[in-house]
Amino acid sequence: MEEGLQQFKADFFKALAHPLRIRILELLVDGQKSVNEIQDCLDKEGSAVSQQLSVLRAKNIVYGVKEGKKVYYSLSDPMIGELLGVAKDIFNNHLINTITRLEEMTINESDEENT
Numbered sequence: 001m002e003e004g005l006q007q008f009k010a011d012f013f014k015a016l017a018h019p020l021r022i023r024i025l026e027l028l029v030d031g032q033k034s035v036n037e038i039q040d041c042l043d044k045e046g047s048a049v050s051q052q053l054s055v056l057r058a059k060n061i062v063y064g065v066k067e068g069k070k071v072y073y074s075l076s077d078p079m080i081g082e083l084l085g086v087a088k089d090i091f092n093n094h095l096i097n098t099i100t101r102l103e104e105m106t107i108n109e110s111d112e113e114n115t
Helices: 002-016 019-028 035-042 046-058 079-114
Strands: 062-067 070-075
Touching: 002 019, 002 046, 019 035, 019 046, 019 062, 019 070, 019 079, 035 046, 035 070, 046 062
Parallel strands: none
Antiparallel strands: 062 070
């Protein structure tokens, strides 16, 4: 059972492992969007957006609902938005730590020059 869960997690994160897919998901956090709306927001070609939506659909991360000639995409689980928020927080923490280390290095170099 544990192996199945680990495989699911690995496959899930592989599906997220593309900047354009992340950008699509970030757009969908605010609610459903048509393919055209996604393309316009991202200023990307239809084929690129469709290809990435296909990957996300295959992993059940998003789903599409056809209304007339348009397909509207939504997140399959609102917790995906929370996950993206946590990832942003982790990024910010890493950035803060890196800035702090750089500042400490600069202070140490300055102290060495003054002695």
